Amino acid sequence: MRRIAGLSLVVLAVAGVLWADSTLSINGAGATFPYPMYSKWFDEYHKKNANIAINYQSIGSGGGIKQVTEGTVDFGATDGPMNDEQLKAYQDKHGFGILHFPTVLGADVPAYNIPGVTAELNFTQDAIAGIFLGKITKWNDPAIADPNKGVALPSNDIVVVHRSEGSGTTYIWTDYLSKVSDEWKTKVGKGASVNWPVGLGAKGNEAVAGTIKNTPNAFGYVELIYAIQNNMPYGRVRNSAGAFIKADLASVTAAAAGAAKNMPDDFRVSITDAPGKTAFPIASFTWLLIPQKFSDPAKRDAIKGFVKWMLADGQNYTEALSYAKLPKEVVAKETKALNNIQ
């Protein structure tokens, strides 16, 4: 009996070692914003390249930046680009830099769960800022009701929902709020993790969507596909040109139009509150964070191969999940930038 146990342990150990060699495992972690897209992409890529398994864990953009800096994952993902301090920290730690590669365009939408209200609400910049600052507390507040004449809003208290962890989705949302509200800018600021004046915290886009869905009178921000996949009503937002725009492929693409032409070399750019009559104001690129140097050439080639595929075939999967494709100019620029990875 004991001999069998011992033998099986040895067999298992050997099997474990052998098994380890057959697949190339690449680990990435980060944003939940593009997670539906990435999980589809990595699944498809694995089907096409059975010996490469890219494992992506959606722990939030903050986690992506941290873990890739620590070196515990091979690449990261974020919707809030690394700031200069973080880039420098990475450089200091590793001796080489880290590169941003945009993958898709997405949008933060204001989703809500108001009993009896299924209409698409219009939200002004002041309304959103006021709600998240805690100054507007009821659904039938004039700031919300005025642009929505014809919709009967209850006098219930608004339950604000936000992210509990470091999130690129939060970065996009607070980036937008900082641009449209001076009070928000000075009181709270923009970042992946802020000191929220009000609201419940939930982990990941997934849990925010879940909380909004389960809590009457809830109001929060999620990436567009989460609202769509879960049949949650989401509102239109007034853009800088004064029009109430709904987030969709067209309006998100329009938001990136300006940036496409003037994309900086490091691809870090903010397209919130973008100019343009049809632009959705809370849109953003989302990036993969890829180190400039790899000690393992197999991993490097696998990742470069994936990015190439992503820029070509991969872009064909985006619209089904309501992410907008990258503008052609950006794709071209990225393809060139791939050569910087050694």
Add this chain to the structure above:
Amino acid sequence: MSARLRWRKFVSGFMLTMTGVCALVAVSVLFLILGYLVYHGGASINWNFFTKLPVPVGETGGGMANAIVGSGKLLLLATLFGVPIGFLGAIYLAEFSGGTTAFVVRYAADLLNGVPSIVIGIFAFSLVVHPFKHFSTFAGGFALGLMMIPITLRSTEEFLRAVPRALREAAMALGASKWKTIVTVIVPAAYRGILTAILLAFARVAGETAPLLFTALGNQFWSPGWQQPTASLPVMIYTYALAPYDDWHRQAWAAGLVLLGLILIINIVARAILSRGIAVPRT
């Protein structure tokens, strides 16, 4: 019978009935939990659940095959790490050690036992993940193994000590050396209790989630070998339960049922082994 006595008797009957109610409430919670899991999870336990990998977000038809295997690997590592330390350490405490050393070791074990599991996660992260730059099954197994040590150690020591002197003295009288006595007489005599201790420790860590959050992380594919992140049942339950997708909820229920079922069965088996009579009567 005076009024006062009647009142006292009434209070007595009433309060004692209330205690019965308390006990009933406590026990019924268990059946409520089981019932709920069976009801919601039973329907979702199908062949897919056990054999398929997770599918992309928003699609249906995925399963938790990799999480089941992942949990198996994590628990195997945990047992390989925690049980020998607990077992051999207990032998030292019961057979070889002096008063002070025994006290220190027991104290350390109790301390370790009381550490919140999230703190064990922090420790495993800084000791294994950070230096080796890898989330891995190994780190997760290490964290869980740490949690198995105190339970195994204390219980094994108790059962070893419970072996009656008569057996030891008989062995010595026949000329056996100390270690031979331990291996051939004492441990076999206490084996039921020791096995129970190991099983209970195993069941305890099988459901632990927090330590795995920073060590094994997660994986949507199979985790090859021991050095890669891996999916595990508790973490999948956590992730899926918080998400808004109904399909994920169903899978979370199913996983909860499987996990709880496994833990309860181990507990029941462990207690059955113990109650069938320890090989040696306790003094």
Add this chain to the structure above:
Amino acid sequence: MATTTTTVPGAGPVAGSRSFLSRLREGDEIARMITFLFAASVVLVTVLLVFELWQGSALARHKFGFNFFLTSVWDPIFEQFGALPFIYGTLVTAAVSLLIAVPLGIGAAIFLAELAPARVSDTLEFFIDLLAAVPSVIYGVLGIFIVVPLMRQYVQPALKHSFGFLPLFQGPVYGIGFLTAGIVLAIMVIPYIISVSREVLLSVPREQREAALSLGATRWESTWKVVVPFARAGIFGSIFLALARALGETMAVTMVIGNTPKISASLLSPGYSIAAVIANEFTEATGELHTQSLIELGLVLFLLTFILNGLARLLIVATSQRGSGMGHV
């Protein structure tokens, strides 16, 4: 070689009366050294853990000092970290859970120890032990899908309606929050209170009960006024054990507490606990100060549970000894 008989093995240290070489030859010394190594590794790993916690929080400790425990701002952008909301949340949820679990638990323990026939008592105890084995994440799942909707739709509005004049039950009704977390925790810690209290109650000598009854006390009076006080220390020990478990509980709490670092007098409002914030923020705390502040929180939690567990053990051991040491007729 002259061999003298050793002292009784297994009950204490090996007598040194056999020479080192003789022990070595028979493999005893090797066995001793090997097992010692394993036992020592337990101590080593524990010391290492405390060390890592201490070292890993050095920056935060030096920067914030004692103010860490008095500030309630947790701001990763402006790098201000105060532990107060988490300590508050941890203590409040633990307090709520004990308020519910202690009366229920002691009541159940009294029933099992005093009233129930042995077989019923053992069977019920068996089920209670199974309850203790249910993993935390499953409690969390049940919390989200059963307790939270119940709280949001029925319990909390009712509480607000009847007791809304108290600051305890004011504010919007979310379903999640301190009260819900406390209730879920109560379910989780009840088994500990029941099983330990039952044992200490069982260890109270029969003479105590009989003396009370012979003086004319009713069954309840004998239990409540004589037996329970006799086992009082052990029962307190079980409460401390339960408290330690409640303080360290992570998964179930983070799924129902609302993850909001705010201090509020109302039990209906969302909050945060130490374990929950570590679980949520550890993998992505950017910046050394943030990470180290989280580790310092872990250190605080560790110290709290350490003290409580130590006290618990002292009390339980003292009671059992007291019980068994009483004179037998």
